[in-house]
Amino acid sequence: MKTLIVPCAGKSSRFPGMKPKYLLTYPDGKLMVEKAIEGIELRDFDRIIITIVKEHEEMYDARIILEQIFGNQSKFEIVVLDSFTSSQSETIALTLDKAKVEGEFWVKDSDNYVKAPIGEANAIVGLNIGTYDHEINRLGTKSFLIVNEQKNIVDIIEKKITSQYICIGVYGFEDTSVFMDAYMKLSKEKNGMGEIYISHVVSYLIGRKICVFKYIEANEYEDWGTVEDWKIVQKKHASYIVNLDGVLVHNRSKYGIMNWDSEFITIDSNVERLKMLSDEGAQIIITSTRDESQRDRICELLKQNGILVHQLILGCNFSPQIVINDFSASNQYPSCSAVSIPRNGNLKDYI
Amino acid sequence: MKTELNGHSGCGLKLFKQYNTVYVKKSSKEIEYNERLKAQCKKQKEYKADKLKVVSVLREGYANGLFYFDMEYISGITLAEYMRNISLSEIQNLTNLLMEHHSRRNFYDRQAKKIFLKKIKEIEQKIDLTNSSIKEAVKILEEYDWSYVIHSNCHGDFTLENMIMANNSIYLIDFLDSFYDSWQIDFAKMLQDIELYWHYRNEKEIDINLALRLLILKENLIDRVLEMDEGEHLLETIYHILLLNVLRIFPYTKEEKTWIFLIAKLDYVKNIIIKKDWL
Numbered sequence: 001m002k003t004l005i006v007p008c009a010g011k012s013s014r015f016p017g018m019k020p021k022y023l024l025t026y027p028d029g030k031l032m033v034e035k036a037i038e039g040i041e042l043r044d045f046d047r048i049i050i051t052i053v054k055e056h057e058e059m060y061d062a063r064i065i066l067e068q069i070f071g072n073q074s075k076f077e078i079v080v081l082d083s084f085t086s087s088q089s090e091t092i093a094l095t096l097d098k099a100k101v102e103g104e105f106w107v108k109d110s111d112n113y114v115k116a117p118i119g120e121a122n123a124i125v126g127l128n129i130g131t132y133d134h135e136i137n138r139l140g141t142k143s144f145l146i147v148n149e150q151k152n153i154v155d156i157i158e159k160k161i162t163s164q165y166i167c168i169g170v171y172g173f174e175d176t177s178v179f180m181d182a183y184m185k186l187s188k189e190k191n192g193m194g195e196i197y198i199s200h201v202v203s204y205l206i207g208r209k210i211c212v213f214k215y216i217e218a219n220e221y222e223d224w225g226t227v228e229d230w231k232i233v234q235k236k237h238a239s240y241i242v243n244l245d246g247v248l249v250h251n252r253s254k255y256g257i258m259n260w261d262s263e264f265i266t267i268d269s270n271v272e273r274l275k276m277l278s279d280e281g282a283q284i285i286i287t288s289t290r291d292e293s294q295r296d297r298i299c300e301l302l303k304q305n306g307i308l309v310h311q312l313i314l315g316c317n318f319s320p321q322i323v324i325n326d327f328s329a330s331n332q333y334p335s336c337s338a339v340s341i342p343r344n345g346n347l348k349d350y351i
Numbered sequence: 352m353k354t355e356l357n358g359h360s361g362c363g364l365k366l367f368k369q370y371n372t373v374y375v376k377k378s379s380k381e382i383e384y385n386e387r388l389k390a391q392c393k394k395q396k397e398y399k400a401d402k403l404k405v406v407s408v409l410r411e412g413y414a415n416g417l418f419y420f421d422m423e424y425i426s427g428i429t430l431a432e433y434m435r436n437i438s439l440s441e442i443q444n445l446t447n448l449l450m451e452h453h454s455r456r457n458f459y460d461r462q463a464k465k466i467f468l469k470k471i472k473e474i475e476q477k478i479d480l481t482n483s484s485i486k487e488a489v490k491i492l493e494e495y496d497w498s499y500v501i502h503s504n505c506h507g508d509f510t511l512e513n514m515i516m517a518n519n520s521i522y523l524i525d526f527l528d529s530f531y532d533s534w535q536i537d538f539a540k541m542l543q544d545i546e547l548y549w550h551y552r553n554e555k556e557i558d559i560n561l562a563l564r565l566l567i568l569k570e571n572l573i574d575r576v577l578e579m580d581e582g583e584h585l586l587e588t589i590y591h592i593l594l595l596n597v598l599r600i601f602p603y604t605k606e607e608k609t610w611i612f613l614i615a616k617l618d619y620v621k622n623i624i625i626k627k628d629w630l
């Protein structure tokens with residue numbers, strides 16, 4: 001029996017004024033909780049449990065939403081806790097108990113994306129920041145792992161940049177009792193241990209030589225721990241509505257010696273900039289006053305330049321363009337903006 | 352070359368350099384302290400510590416009527432600091448090393464009770480017995496039968512800052528004559544830092560890395576005592592000594608903050624003793 005637990009019982013205090021963060025919509029339309037397990041091979045698990053709190057069930061239809069997403073999978077379960085917990089490890093302890101979980105189990109944070117080959121517990125999935133080529137926010141708040149040549153974790157250091165391996169919130173325990181005993185120990189500790197992170201439980205197990213934890217390296221990682229992280233993701237995946245003539249290619253009119261049918265002269269620096277945005281995840285929508293007869297040529301041009309185009313909208317008015325969008329806590333003001341550049345001007349001066 | 356080292360007592364502690372080697376000079380600041388420091392020096396010279404090392408005394412003497420002794424300089428960090436960054440996997444080795452010091456053969460000293468009760472009486476004279484926490488602690492100590500005390504070699508001030516970690520060894524410094532010699536006295540002194548956080552008392556908050564490491568070390572050490580013959584009795588005695596240690600600090604306490612800290616620790620240790628809640 002192998003169980004995956006996705007704890008969603010925190011207060012989301014780093015996402016003020018919004019619905020519970022795990023219900024926020026990712027730019028591709030999936031919810032955060034759905035994205036959170038997208039990089040994990042779910043076939044390896046016999047049970048998948050998402051733990052939420054009653055308040056979220058009542059106020060945000062959390063259960064209904066989760067059932068709409070995962071309902072067709074029989075191994076999927078929801079555990080509802082009466083109240084918020086004081087730590088992620090408490091959420092796990094309550095889940096193990098309520099859902100009568102037995103044997104090996106894994107925990108996956110609900111607020112990040114991790115792609116990693118989950119093997120056998122005991123193990124922690126970590127990220128090698130030496131080879132990871134994206135920025136990592138709030139590095140100083142992470143747990144750092146010291147890994148030996150056997151890929152065993154020999155030390156965990158909280159919030160001090162001491163190694164190139166960081167913990168990214170995926171933990172595997174060989175048995176529920178291993179976790180439970182250590183968690184109970186720490187939670188009843190006479191000196192008081194404050195908020196007990198799962199990494200503290202693992203530290204205790206390693207230090208007391210109760211278990212050995214293996215290091216598993218993640219291939220991909222994206223963090224959504226705070227609104228700032230989330231905004232970065234939203235921005236990365238923004239929709240860019242870009243006019244063709246005068247922005248990506250030298251402006252042509254319908255008539256004259258040089259016209260719509262003349263060879264395109266690309267504005268290379270702008271094409272390059274757009275390709276970069278597209279590569280990072282932006283959605284590109286191209287608009288043009290040119291008519292349908294031009295569609296294939298334009299598509300071919302954009303394809304040649306490696307720009308992934310979501311939509312090409314032709315036959316637009318010869319007039320200013322205005323984008324209108326609503327804003328809210330989860331898609332904050334300004335939820336849209338516009339950039340006017342001089343004809344054939346340099347995009348890099350503006351975005 | 353002269354550099355001050357930071358100590359607590361009235362002793363002067365300076366680094367000197369001679370023939371290109373650095374050494375430490377510990378000297379008495381007043382004539383009244385001479386005898387105490389002399390005893391410390393003697394103990395440091397004669398101490399047999401098995402697996403632990405003792406910093407060697409190079410020479411001793413008087414300057415302006417004040418006693419001093421020179422000792423080897425150990426380039427390392429105290430165990431108190433070392434605990435902040437010790438690797439989780441290394442705590443077991445440290446436990447083994449420390450237990451070498453504490454695994455003396457069982458032989459209960461029937462004279463111990465008298466000595467302990469005398470010490471308790473002596474402390475009673477110096478502290479405020481109107482405070483209920485203090486009063487209860489004294490009562491617990493007086494009623495304890497002190498029949499599981501082992502007479503053995505003893506450092507006398509076995510705090511984490513009197514051990515210097517260097518080259519994978521622990522070097523002992525700052526020996527003290529104790530009212531009674533037992534490894535249990537040293538063990539209790541160690542718990543004063545490891546479990547009661549005495550050394551770290553001025554820190555706003557104990558860093559979680561340190562707290563976890565101290566907890567693991569404490570549990571390892573306690574496990575080892577419990578494994579000994581009549582381990583629980585030995586441990587019970589250790590916690591009574593710890594309670595006694597806390598009481599002994601009160602007469603020297605001037606700051607209110609420290610006083611509050613000590614009362615909390617007194618209650619903490621009392622609870623452990625009453626509930627026999629060692630782990």
Ligand SMILES: Nc1ncnc2c1ncn2[C@@H]1O[C@H](COP(=O)(O)OP(=O)(O)OP(=O)(O)O)[C@@H](O)[C@H]1O
Nearest residue numbers: 356357358359360375406422423424425512524525
């Ligand atoms: N030989 C030495 N080599 C390196 N460091 C030393 C040495 N002796 C002392 N120290 C440093 O100085 C600190 C204080 O030294 P020591 O414990 O001897 O003095 P103290 O605690 O002030 O004395 P006392 O307990 O007699 O009042 C030690 O914790 C250690 O950091």
Ligand SMILES: [Mg+2]
Nearest residue numbers: 359512513525
């Ligand atoms: Mg000292």
